[in-house]
Amino acid sequence: MPPTPSSELTARQREVLGFVRDHQRRHGHPPTTREIQAHFGFASQTAAVDHLRALARKGALQHHAGKARGHLPALAAALRTxxxxxxxxxxxxxxxxxxxxxxxxxxxxxxxxxxxxxxxxxxxxxxxxxxxxxxxxxxxxxxxxxxxxxxxxxxxxxxxxxxxxxxxxxxxxxxxxxxxxxxxxxxxxxxxxxxxxxxxxxxxxxxxxxx
Amino acid sequence: MPPTPSSELTARQREVLGFVRDHQRRHGHPPTTREIQAHFGFASQTAAVDHLRALARKGALQHHAGKARGHLPALAAALRTxxxxxxxxxxxxxxxxxxxxxxxxxxxxxxxxxxxxxxxxxxxxxxxxxxxxxxxxxxxxxxxxxxxxxxxxxxxxxxxxxxxxxxxxxxxxxxxxxxxxxxxxxxxxxxxxxxxxxxxxxxxxxxxxxx
DNA sequence: TGGCATACTGTTCAATTGAACAGTGATTGG
DNA sequence: CCAATCACTGTTCAATTGAACAGTATGCCA
Missing domain, CATH: 2.10.109.10 (Umud Fragment, subunit A)
Incomplete structure (x- = not known):
C-alpha cells in the first residue's frame, strides 16, 4: 500500500484527482473521461485518459477496466471501502x-x-x-x-x-x-x-x- | 419531499433499492441495469428498468436520464450530498x-x-x-x-x-x-x-x- | 368488470463511453 | 544526448449500457 500517494503526484495530477473526488462526492458516481475533458477544457479526451492512467499507476485511483460507467476512477480505495x-x-x-x-x-x-x-x-x-x-x-x-x-x-x-x-x-x-x-x-x-x-x-x- | 419514501415501497422494490445502495457503497458507483438484472436473476433487463422507474417515481432514487453510467439511480439525494x-x-x-x-x-x-x-x-x-x-x-x-x-x-x-x-x-x-x-x-x-x-x-x- | 399497478419475458436500437493508435513539445535525470 | 515522464492534440472503433416497444400474468380497488 502506498503510504501517501499524493506526495508523488504532480500538481496537475492532484487537480485531476481533486476533480474526480469532488465529482464522486457530489454526484455519487465518478466522472467519465469526457466530463474530465470538458471540465479542464482539454481539446482531446486522451488528455484525461492519460491522467487517469497515471493516477491509477501511482495508486491514487483504482481502475475498473472496460467496465464502462464507473469505468475508470472510483475513489481512492481506502476512502470508499x-x-x-x-x-x-x-x-x-x-x-x-x-x-x-x-x-x-x-x-x-x-x-x-x-x-x-x-x-x-x-x-x-x-x-x-x-x-x-x-x-x-x-x-x-x-x-x-x-x-x-x-x-x-x-x-x-x-x-x-x-x-x-x-x-x-x-x-x-x-x-x-x-x-x-x-x-x-x-x-x-x-x-x-x-x-x-x-x-x-x-x-x-x-x-x-x-x- | 417525501417524508419516508420507503414506507410506500413494495417488498420487491425495497430489495432492489437495497441492492442499489449496497452496490453504491461498496463500489463507489451505482449498478447498471444489467448488473441489477444479473443479481436478481431476471431473464429480462426490462424488469430492472421497471423497478428503477418505480423507485424514481416514488422518490427513492433520482434518475439522471440518458447520462449513461451513473445513469439511473444515484443514492437518495440527502444521503449523498x-x-x-x-x-x-x-x-x-x-x-x-x-x-x-x-x-x-x-x-x-x-x-x-x-x-x-x-x-x-x-x-x-x-x-x-x-x-x-x-x-x-x-x-x-x-x-x-x-x-x-x-x-x-x-x-x-x-x-x-x-x-x-x-x-x-x-x-x-x-x-x-x-x-x-x-x-x-x-x-x-x-x-x-x-x-x-x-x-x-x-x-x-x-x-x-x-x- | 374494467382499469391500474406490479412484476416480469424477449428483442432491438442508439447513445454514452472506454480504449487504442499516432502523433507534438517540454522537462528531467543519468 | 538519449530515455522516460509529463501534458497534451486529433481520430476511430468497439464495448457498455440506457431506453423503447411489444407482450404475459397477477392482484387490487372501485
Whole structure:
C-alpha cells in the first residue's frame, strides 16, 4: 500500500484527482473521461485518459477496466471501502437491534478508519439518555457506536438487564458479571434474571451544543 | 419531499433499492441495469428498468436520464450530498488551517446531519492532546470538529494565543476576551499580544479504547 | 368488470463511453 | 544526448449500457 500517494503526484495530477473526488462526492458516481475533458477544457479526451492512467499507476485511483460507467476512477480505495453506514436505533432499543429486522431511525455515515474499526465491522448506534455515564465522559445526547461481541471486563456496554436497556461499564467480580454506572449517584446493577450484552462501545459522536 | 419514501415501497422494490445502495457503497458507483438484472436473476433487463422507474417515481432514487453510467439511480439525494470530508490537521496546527494550503494528515468522513451542521459547512478537525478540557468531557485523543467563525462567549474554541494553539473555552469578562481550561489545574489564559480564534467546536469523535 | 399497478419475458436500437493508435513539445535525470 | 515522464492534440472503433416497444400474468380497488 502506498503510504501517501499524493506526495508523488504532480500538481496537475492532484487537480485531476481533486476533480474526480469532488465529482464522486457530489454526484455519487465518478466522472467519465469526457466530463474530465470538458471540465479542464482539454481539446482531446486522451488528455484525461492519460491522467487517469497515471493516477491509477501511482495508486491514487483504482481502475475498473472496460467496465464502462464507473469505468475508470472510483475513489481512492481506502476512502470508499471504509465508509460505514451505521444504523441508529434510537434512545432505548426495545429489542436486540442486531437480530430483529427493526427499522433504524436513520443512518450515520462515518469512515471506519476514524473510528479505529475494520471496514467490515458491523456497528450500530444508540443515543445516550441520562447522566449515568458522565464519569466516563459520556453525556446526555451523545451518540455511541457499538459492535455486538463479548465484552472484556471494564468495557462499556449496552446491555439488556432484566428487560431494560442501559449503557454501563461491564465488570466481573468473583466470576459474577455486573454493571456499574460511571456516576456515584447510581448503584451497581446485579442482574436478577438475565444479562444480555447487546454491544460493546467502540466510539462516540457528540454534537457540541451552541454556546 | 417525501417524508419516508420507503414506507410506500413494495417488498420487491425495497430489495432492489437495497441492492442499489449496497452496490453504491461498496463500489463507489451505482449498478447498471444489467448488473441489477444479473443479481436478481431476471431473464429480462426490462424488469430492472421497471423497478428503477418505480423507485424514481416514488422518490427513492433520482434518475439522471440518458447520462449513461451513473445513469439511473444515484443514492437518495440527502444521503449523498450531506457527506462531509473533514480534513484533520494534526494535534497542534502550526498555522491557520483555513488560510494556508497546509496539507491535512487525512480526511474524516462524517455525514452533516449527524453532526448537526449544514451540508455546506466548512469544517476541519484537530486531535486533542492533554487533559486541559476534561471538565468539558473532552479527553486526550479525542478528535474535535471545528468551523471557522466568531465565537460566542462560552463556546469551546481552538485558538492561537501568543503563537501557540490550544483548545479552550472562550469567555469574556468586562469586554476582555480570555481563555479558560476546563480543568482546575490549569490557569486562565489572558492574551498578551494577540488572540486568534481558529475555529469554534461543533462536535467530537472519540475512539473508545479497548478495555 | 374494467382499469391500474406490479412484476416480469424477449428483442432491438442508439447513445454514452472506454480504449487504442499516432502523433507534438517540454522537462528531467543519468 | 538519449530515455522516460509529463501534458497534451486529433481520430476511430468497439464495448457498455440506457431506453423503447411489444407482450404475459397477477392482484387490487372501485
Amino acid at each position: 471504509s465508509l460505514l453506514e451505521i444504523p441508529l436505533y434510537g434512545t432505548i432499543p426495545a429489542g436486540l437491534p442486531t437480530a430483529a429486522e427493526q427499522e433504524p431511525d436513520r443512518y450515520i455515515s462515518v469512515d471506519a478508519a476514524s473510528l479505529g474499526v475494520s471496514a467490515r465491522a458491523r456497528l450500530f448506534a444508540l443515543r445516550v439518555r441520562g447522566d449515568s455515564m458522565t464519569g466516563a465522559n459520556i453525556l446526555d445526547g451523545d451518540t455511541v457506536f457499538l459492535t455486538p461481541r463479548d465484552p472484556r471486563p471494564g468495557a462499556i456496554v449496552a446491555a439488556l438487564i432484566d428487560g431494560e436497556s442501559t449503557l454501563k461499564r461491564f465488570l466481573v467480580q468473583r466470576g459474577r458479571p455486573f454493571l456499574r454506572a460511571e456516576n456515584p449517584r447510581y448503584p451497581d446493577l446485579l442482574p436478577a434474571t438475565e444479562l444480555i450484552i447487546q454491544g460493546v462501545m467502540v466510539g462516540l459522536l457528540r454534537q457540541q451544543p451552541a454556546a | 450531506s457527506l462531509l470530508e473533514i480534513p484533520l490537521y494534526g494535534t497542534i496546527p502550526a498555522g491557520l488551517p483555513t488560510a494556508a494550503e497546509q496539507e491535512p494528515d487525512r480526511y474524516i468522513s462524517v455525514d452533516a446531519a449527524s453532526l448537526g451542521v449544514s451540508a455546506r459547512a466548512r469544517l476541519f478537525a484537530l486531535r486533542v492532546r492533554g487533559d486541559s478540557m476534561t471538565g468539558a468531557n473532552i479527553l486526550d485523543g479525542d478528535t474535535v470538529f471545528l468551523t471557522p467563525r466568531d465565537p460566542r462567549p462560552g463556546a469551546i474554541v481552538a485558538a492561537l494565543i501568543d503563537g501557540e494553539s490550544t483548545l479552550k473555552r472562550f469567555l469574556v469578562q468586562r469586554g476582555r476576551p480570555f481563555l479558560r481550561a476546563e480543568n482546575p489545574r490549569y490557569p486562565d489564559l489572558l492574551p498578551a499580544t494577540e488572540l486568534i480564534i481558529q475555529g469554534v467546536m461543533v462536535g467530537l469523535l472519540r475512539q473508545q479504547p479497548a478495555a
